[in-house]
Amino acid sequence: MPKASISDNGIVYRAIRSSGWIDENNNVALAAFVLRESDKGELSILLKANCVLRICSAGLKSCWGEILLNVEKVKKLNLEIKPAPLSHSPDHAVILNLPLPENFIEAERMATLLVDSVESVHKKPEKYGQKLQL
Amino acid sequence: MTSNAGFKFNNSLSGNSIVTDFDTGQSVTLEELAHRTAEREIQRKVISLNESLRDENWRIIESKLDTLLDEEYDEDFLPPTDFAFSSVKKLLLSINNFLGYEMSIPAFIVPDGEGGVRIEWKVNNKHLRLALSEKRMYLYFEHNSKYNGIPDFNAEQLVEKLRWLNQK
Numbered sequence: 528m529p530k531a532s533i534s535d536n537g538i539v540y541r542a543i544r545s546s547g548w549i550d551e552n553n554n555v556a557l558a559a560f561v562l563r564e565s566d567k568g569e570l571s572i573l574l575k576a577n578c579v580l581r582i583c584s585a586g587l588k589s590c591w592g593e594i595l596l597n598v599e600k601v602k603k604l605n606l607e608i609k610p611a612p613l614s615h616s617p618d619h620a621v622i623l624n625l626p627l628p629e630n631f632i633e634a635e636r637m638a639t640l641l642v643d644s645v646e647s648v649h650k651k652p653e654k655y656g657q658k659l660q661l
Numbered sequence: 662m663t664s665n666a667g668f669k670f671n672n673s674l675s676g677n678s679i680v681t682d683f684d685t686g687q688s689v690t691l692e693e694l695a696h697r698t699a700e701r702e703i704q705r706k707v708i709s710l711n712e713s714l715r716d717e718n719w720r721i722i723e724s725k726l727d728t729l730l731d732e733e734y735d736e737d738f739l740p741p742t743d744f745a746f747s748s749v750k751k752l753l754l755s756i757n758n759f760l761g762y763e764m765s766i767p768a769f770i771v772p773d774g775e776g777g778v779r780i781e782w783k784v785n786n787k788h789l790r791l792a793l794s795e796k797r798m799y800l801y802f803e804h805n806s807k808y809n810g811i812p813d814f815n816a817e818q819l820v821e822k823l824r825w826l827n828q829k
Contacts, residue, residue, distance in 0.1 A: 545774070548769070561773075563775050564775060564796075589732075589733035589734065631799050632809060639808075
């Protein structure tokens with residue numbers, strides 16, 4: 528399957544891994560943009576997001592929606608966006624050049640800058656609705 | 662004559678009458694006692710208000726902490742370990758008790774997906790972040806593009822940074 532293209536004026540999507548990443552006013556936790564050791568230097572994103580309740584484009588078992596990022600703003604931070612070479616999904620991509628977790632001061636600073644690239648947030652209403660009912 | 666208000670009349674009633682202040686055992690004028698009683702009442706109300714705010718703060722913080730237990734986790738996004746969860750809870754409880762009304766409610770308390778917990782505060786464009794896991798713990802703080810961090814922080818350093826957060 529051909530890889531989706533990454534347009535400079537486009538949008539990429541960061542999966543919301545924790546319901547707590549987004550507050551009731553759609554503010555985004557910086558946690559969404561700090562690399563973990565298991566990320567191996569690559570922040571996982573999607574080029575398209577067609578997630579529904581039971582099927583996640585990124586193949587994640589637990590996903591609460593997507594954070595929409597402006598590609599141009601991301602690239603202005605000297606970050607690189609590339610398709611994920613080893614992924615089974617053509618929509619899977621990664622943000623490169625983020626500071627590694629051991630350099631936590633720069634990693635946190637970059638998260639502050641990266642959150643300014645957020646265009647909007649798409650929360651899966653079904654999932655957040657379920658959480659409210661719990 | 663003994664009143665119910667914590668003092669005893671020593672002679673006739675006037676502003677200059679000498680009475681015993683039961684709280685201190687001192688003999689003072691009625692006027693002075695009235696002044697002291699009013700001050701103590703204010704102090705009691707301040708303490709009571711501080712305790713109410715402290716308890717309300719903790720109720721909100723604990724509720725945010727408990728959402729960590731309701732999250733969905735999988736092999737790629739792990740829940741906080743017992744160590745991380747209990748360490749953060751103990752730390753926040755003791756600091757909330759210490760700071761009282763000065764304690765800021767975190768904007769986010771979230772799992773880091775690798776067994777740790779992250780806490781994020783943002784007040785007046787000041788950022789304070791805490792990360793705690795079995796592998797690493799740190800504080801990060803930022804204001805107007807100036808930023809720094811403290812690895813392996815202690816409770817005193819966190820208190821200092823929480824007070825900094827509220828300084829104008």
